[in-house]
Amino acid sequence: MESGDLELRHLTSQLEWKQQLVNELESTSHKQKHISSRGELVKEKIILSQEKMIRLLNEHIQNLQQQLLQCRVNNRTANSSGSSLTSYIGEIQRQQMMDD
DSSP states (O other), rough: OOOOHHHHHHHHHHHHHHHHHHHHHHHHHHHHHHHHHHHHHHHHHHHHHHHHHHHHHHHHHHHOOOOOOOHHHHHHHHOOSSOHHHHHHHHHHHHHHOOO
C-alpha cells in the first residue's frame, strides 16, 4: 500500500468519526430541546390549573358573601318588624355594587 492510500483512509476515518460526533451532538441538542419544551408544557398546565382553582374560589367567595348578606337581611327583618323590605333590598344592591 502506498502512503497516499493510508493518508486517505486516515482522513476518511477522521471525517467519519467527526460526522458521528456531530450527529450525536445534534441528537443530544434535540433531546434537550424536547425535555425543555415538555417542562414548559408542564408549567403551563400547572398555571392553567391554578387559574381555574382561583376562579372557582372567587365564585365560592361571591356565593358566601351573598349568603351572608341574605342572612343579615333575614336577621334584621326578624328583629325589626317595622322596617320595610325595600330598604333591605336597596342595601343588598348597594353592597353588591361595592363588592364589584
